[in-house]
Amino acid sequence: MDDLSLRVESGEIFGFLGPNGAGKSTTIKMLCGILLPDSGRITVEGVDLLKDPVEAKKKIGYVSDNHNVYERLTGIEFLNFMADVYQVGEADRRARIDYYLNVFGLTQAASSQIRSYSHGMKQKICIAGALVHNPALWVLDEPLTGLDPQSAFNLKEMMKEHCRQGNTVFFSSHVLEVVEKVCDRVGIISGGRLIAVGTLDELREKGTDLEQYFLQLTGTPGEAAFPPPPGQPPLPPAGWGGSR
Amino acid sequence: MSSFWTLFKVTLKNMLRFDRKKGTLPLMIVGFAAVGLVFGFMIVAGTLGIGQYFVEYDAVPEFLTILFLVTQAVVLIFGTATIVGVMFFSRDTEFVLALPVRSSVLFFAKLTYVYLTELLISAFVVLTGGITMGLMAGMGPAYYLLLLVSVFVLPLLPLLLAALLALPIMYLFSFFRYKGALTSVVLLLLFAAALVGWYAVFGGMMGSDETIVLPEEAILALKQAMAWVIPDISLARLICGVDVLPNLGITVGVFAALGGLACAVSAGIFRRSLSAQLEQTWTAKAGKVEYRGSSAARALLKKDFKEIFRNPTLAFYTLLQVAFCPIMLLVLGLMTQSFEGMAEEAAAASLTAVIEGLFFLGMIAVSMNYTALSTLTREGENFPLMKTFPLPFGEQIRTKVLLARLITAVSVAVGCLTLTFFLRGEIWQNAFLLVFLLIYGDGITHLLCSFDISNPKLHYESLSAALKNNVNSFKAMGVALAVIVPAALLYVLAFSLGQSGALPYPYVVIAAWILLIGGAAVLNVVFRRILYRNVERRVARIED
Structure with missing residues (x-):
């Protein structure tokens, strides 16, 4: 991680976005006391995680990505x-x-x-x-992967309900649609650096939609131009209406 | 054939790849060498001690057969757990099942890996004992060449048997809810049966008839008993050049038949048995939900206990620690009594009891505490969960150590009771031995936990492989050697001085015991400090 500074308010659902290997899971693991930062501070409801880890961990509920x-x-x-x-x-x-x-x-x-x-x-x-x-802070790493539609819906409702009770939800995801539907604020991380943070409206102002803005920030091409597999003819361009 | 080699190579690389950054390979080599030296010395000394009788009464094949039986018993004991771990509970099961390879190819690729890991035991026991005997008997080059061949052949028998037995057991148990615990119990029963069978063979030789004291009679009885140990006796006779063709036929025939049987059975059952392990077997049980609260420490202890005893590999190793040394002491006790008639003299019996107790309980039982040696290793990829709990790491480690200490205490107590009943000796000496072993065992359990915390294996294909290829078990054996050998020497010195009348018996022995117990107490304190010093920081830095 590179000089990450982030504040998440009580009663907020915070979505953490980033491409593979950007540092989402590392951030979450530091937040839960699994990894130690080289320097800096992590506080949960005013309790310093590094100075008083036991008291801070009492306030956290963690769901890992590998279950x-x-x-x-x-x-x-x-x-x-x-x-x-x-x-x-x-x-x-x-x-x-x-x-x-x-x-x-x-x-x-x-x-x-x-x-x-x-x-x-x-x-x-x-x-x-x-x-x-x-827990006052519920941390989830890629929580929706592998859930059936009903359970995914239930989980999203649970996250909202948890926040309505004054608690905080912090989760990472690749699914931008989910982030758009659930989150109050979003942070985008790339190469270990937090490159954008704000409400959905604030982010939308900077791009046409969250997906375009995300791809623009993280350097991923907007339209995938994948070469065909060896021995296969090239695929038609996206949106091309003719038959193959 | 090419798919066999591909699978075999991948399995081997997955299981044995060492972390070069940590430099564990040189440590393991040093560990193997140290343990090998000690056990090698024991085998050579034993062969030199009794070998002359076998040479004199033309019973070299029978001696080799005993070596083969010992090898196969050890391979069966340790190989069974590895077979279950590597072949049935390996993490790659789902992956390999999806590969387009025949069931028997899969079976033999995995079995070959287990075979290679057990080959070392075979080579060590057979070559040290066999070469010593060959030199004593003045054998020719063919003997040594065939002895070398036998090293590769011997582990096949117990492994094929264990693999064949495991197939129906695993398939059958896949239908049970607590299959882990059931498997552990059945594996232990198998292990006990193997040892009892082993003892039954020796029973024919030395057994309960206490009148057999002359070497000639003992060797004759041994020859009669060994005549039935097929194919080992045939292989031994072949090596010694006795009736070469018939014995070659019997040896090759038995192994070919067993291999063929394994081929046929594995083709039909192995894949189904593996699939059965992966099936989603949860069953609806309404009204079974209970809400029982307890302290955090107790919850951790209960969790650990269940995780150990519901896991066949861990349960096997844990119960083995409690059962193995007492059974060995029982066997040794019966043999010593009948062979030397030592039970008549309590003081002399005490010497035997204490030395065997120090060796088997102080060095082996206490050092092979896999509950301590797997303190964090058994958590595997669940380890990060520990870091999220709102409990100091020291407190979490303390509950894990408590379980390991209990297992050590039970192992020592059962061992000392076995000594008292079967090796007899003076009760007060056995009581001193018990106190010494409890204090020392408790201390070294802390040290073993510390070894694992300093160097845990958290990513592995099978827990069995992680435990067996672990440098920490060699470190434990090294510490045990450094403590127990001087302790035994001190005791023998005091005993000899007392018996020779140079110093008053039993006071000199009592003084030695007080010194030993004091030393054990000091070690206990030191080992505890080693474990708990900086424990918070040490655990926090793991995988950081």
Whole structure:
């Protein structure tokens, strides 16, 4: 990362955009205490993550992009484990676990080991685990990849609801349409540098739409001019109406 | 054939690629050499000690057969866990299943990798013991040449057997919910059966009949028992030039039949068995949801316990630590009693019990604590989760160490009980041994955890490979050698001085024990400090 400075307000959904290898996951990992910055400060609700990591981490719920999780535990064991680690009381634990199992359709699978879950189910149990302590800051790395349409819709609604309660959501994504629909503010990162940040309206003012602006900033060609695979005839240009 | 080589090479590269930046390869070579020297010395000394009787009574093939059995028992014990880890629970299973290769090609490519990893054991045991015996018996060049060939042939038998047994077990267990735990139990039963079978062969030789004390009678009994150990006895006779053609026929026939069987069975079952591991087998269980709260430390402990015992590889290694040395002590105890009739003299029996206890429990059982050696390694790619928990790393590590300490304590206690019942000796000496081993074992468990924290393997194809090809296990063995050998020497010195009347017995031995326990306590404190010093910073910097 190169001199990253960013402030996200309470009650805000912040979308973090960037091409592959731009530094999105690295930023998120530093924000969650997985990686240490060489210099600088990270504060979560006023608590310095580097000076008081335990107190800061209590305020964070993290969903990784690879959904690595303790696969030998059952779904319910994992959620109880997360509730224990974050010291969630009995009543809240029961209510939240029931709620998330129900929302994600995992109630029937809760007593099975996570290793038997599908990719999407693993992702859902990770999301439920990250929310079981109702974190002030919910951080998600590429959260919508692999979710079915209903679950993706539920997740977006959940993110909005989490913010309505005064909490903050910080997520990275490649899907610009999702960012446009959900986020209050957006940051664009490229080569480890934050190159743009603002509300969607502010960004739109600088380009025709978010996609064009993103491609313009990150140096990706606006119209893909991919050469054909070896031995294949060239593809017709985009928008060309003739038959092949 | 080309797809076999392609798959085999990829598997080998994936499993054995060392991190050159960390310089682990030279350390592993030094570790292997150190452990090899110690065990090599033991095998050569043992062969020199009893080899003359085998030469005198024309029983060199029977001696070789014993070497072969020991080799195969060790290969079976360690190879079974590797087979399950590499062949059934490897991360590349899904990928290789999609490749356009035959099931049997897949099976043999993976089995060949396991075979190569076990070849070292075979080479080491057979060559050190076999060459020593060859020199004593004045064997010709053909003996040494065929001995070398046998190194490559021997691991095939236990590995093919283990692979064939694993096929139906894995297929059957894919339908069970807690297949990991079930597999572990069945693997341990298999392991126990292998050792009991091994002992049964020796039972025919030295066994429960305490009247066999003369070498001639023992060798005759051994010859009778070994006559049934096919194909090992045939291979041994072939090497010694006895009835070459029939023994060649039997050896080649048995291995060809087993290989053919493996080919046929693997073609039919292996792919289905692998697929079954990948199937989504979660089942709806309404009304089973429970909400049980506990402290964060207890939650971590429970999580770790479940992760270990539901994982067949980890459960196998963990339970092996508790079971292996007591079983070996039991076997040794019965053999020592019957062969030397030492049970009659309590003091002399104590010497045997303490030395065997120090070696098997102090050096092997305590050092092969895979729960400690996998403190962070077993987290694998889940490791970053640990960093997100709102708990100090020291507290998280403490719960992991606690589990490893409990396993060490159980292993030592079971071992000392076995010693007391089967090697007898003086009870007070066994009590001192227990206290020494508990304190020392507790200390070194901290050190083993520290080794893993300093150099964890978090990205691997199979946990079994990560644990076996781990330089930390050699470091542990080195520390154990540095502590246990001087401790044993001190004890033997005190015992000898007491028995010779130079110093009053048992006071001199009691003084030695107090000194040893004091030393163990100091080491315990030092090893704890090594683990917990800068633990927050050390964990934070992992993968940073």
